[in-house]
Amino acid sequence: MIRKIIKIDSEKCNGCGLCAKACHEGAIGMVDGKAVLLREDYCDGLGDCLPACPVNAISFEMREAPAYDEAAVLANKAAICSGHTCPGSMAQKIEREDVKKSDVTVESRLSQWPVQIKLLPIEAPYYDNADILVAADCAAYAYGNFHNDFVAGRVTLIGCPKLDMTDYSEKLTEIFRRNNIKSIKVARMQVPCCGGIEMAVRRAVELSGKDIPFEIVTISTKGDILKTDR
Numbered sequence: 001m002i003r004k005i006i007k008i009d010s011e012k013c014n015g016c017g018l019c020a021k022a023c024h025e026g027a028i029g030m031v032d033g034k035a036v037l038l039r040e041d042y043c044d045g046l047g048d049c050l051p052a053c054p055v056n057a058i059s060f061e062m063r064e065a066p067a068y069d070e071a072a073v074l075a076n077k078a079a080i081c082s083g084h085t086c087p088g089s090m091a092q093k094i095e096r097e098d099v100k101k102s103d104v105t106v107e108s109r110l111s112q113w114p115v116q117i118k119l120l121p122i123e124a125p126y127y128d129n130a131d132i133l134v135a136a137d138c139a140a141y142a143y144g145n146f147h148n149d150f151v152a153g154r155v156t157l158i159g160c161p162k163l164d165m166t167d168y169s170e171k172l173t174e175i176f177r178r179n180n181i182k183s184i185k186v187a188r189m190q191v192p193c194c195g196g197i198e199m200a201v202r203r204a205v206e207l208s209g210k211d212i213p214f215e216i217v218t219i220s221t222k223g224d225i226l227k228t229d230r
Contacts, residue, residue: 004045004167005065010034012057022052022192024162025073041069042076046161047203048195060203070165109152117159117168120175127179130155134172134201135187136194142223143187150187150217161196168197172204176212184214190226194218 008019008028015033027042028035028049035057037043045068050058112126117134133154140146140158157175159168175181186201188194198216205212216229 001065001067002062003065003067004060004062005040005043006037006045006047006049007059007061008035008037009057009059010036012055014055014057016054018052018054019049019058022049022195024048024192026076041066042073044068044070044073044165045167046193046196047199048192050199051195051202052192106147109147110156111151111153112155115156115158117157117171118164118166120157120171122171122174123178126155127175127181129180129182131182132157132184133187134158134184134197136160136189136197138189138194139187139219142189142221143219143225144223146187150185154185159197160193161200162193168200169203169207172200173207176204176208176210181210181212184212186214186216188216188218190218190220 006027013034015030015035017030017035019035020028020030025042025044027037027039027044029038030036031038043065045060047058047060050060112124114120131154133150133156135150135156135158137158137160139150143149157172161168176184184201184205186198188198201214201216205214214230218226218228220226
């Protein structure tokens with residue numbers, strides 16, 4: 001079948017191995033000091049590995065490749081992770097200081113409905129001259145002041161590339177192309193699978209043909225902002 005799959009430029013690859021660590025499907029490995037796509041059927045085409053590469057040695061291409069085999073990936077993960085913890089699903093207890101409940105109600109700052117990327121219309125009045133928030137759905141639970149710091153004043157689009165198993169870039173491209181979007185903020189978690197939502201936005205901006213300013217905010221599982229990229 002013809003589908004989107006990653007391509008690794010061995011000449012650019014510096015052998016850092018960051019892409020292999022970021023690939024939560026286990027499709028990439030290191031061979032003779034270079035990153036290699038070991039299993040085409042393990043590559044889901046979401047591109048979690050792309051933002052991890054410091055030398056831009058990884059890109060997408062459309063070509064003949066076996067279909068993504070989720071069952072094989074899950075079986076491989078189970079074998080690898082037996083007795084270990086896997087990135088993104090690592091169980092951890094977060095210790096916090098006791099905080100007394102306040103009588104103050106924190107109001108929602110949501111400005112539109114629906115919010116799930118798969119349910120959102122491609123064209124709507126609220127997109128006009130809008131600041132857009134594209135967020136991993138876990139981010140709102142991890143970051144305590146999410147509504148005030150992220151949702152307020154923005155049209156909110158949420159999703160999870162790992163669980164939805166869809167290419168958000170196609171729909172986002174049409175939203176960006178057909179509407180007058182002022183800016184985009186991406187709120188993602190630090191886990192590797194969130195790379196998919198970041199790359200979907202980057203690709204959609206590029207394919208839209210518009211020069212839309214955007215920034216990527218990475219949030220830790222403890223709820224801290226780790227970095228902001230523009």
